[in-house]
Amino acid sequence: MHGYRPGEIEPTTELLLAHKHPADREHVAAAFARSIERGEPFSSQHRFIDTSGDEHKVMVVADRIDDDTGVAVGTAGFYIDLSGTLAQNRRDTIAEELPEMIEARAVIEQAKGVLMRMYRLNASQAFDVLVWQSQQTNVKLRDLAEQLIAEIPALPPLRPVW
Incomplete structure (x- = not known):
């Protein structure tokens, strides 16, 4: 996952920390040290940079390995690369929510x-009126806008302004 071939390097704490994203390095080092010190399992969600310079968002779950005398000699666990999963979830959410957001925005713009x-208001003033009415009536802005648009046929005709 870091870009090394099996057996190419000896994995050390220093090497693994060197690959951590600079903004995550300190918190990962602290969590690792706490795990070794207290004999607790290690878990973290953070980023690391592989040998190609690509960033990975990962979840790591590991436990301490003790020798026969109970002294910590290492850790064993696994990484789960969340990069593709998070990006796909983001794309799925946008694809699912965007049409509804556009539809909601359209009716608000009509209102x-x-x-x-x-x-004879400007766009900002008209929006402020809708927001104010939404808050006063505790009705969602979109629902209020839909109601206003639905009631237009019942209004008397406007007289020309010129």
């Missing part, structure tokens, strides 16, 4: 346009 025309 703003109605308020702008009826009350």
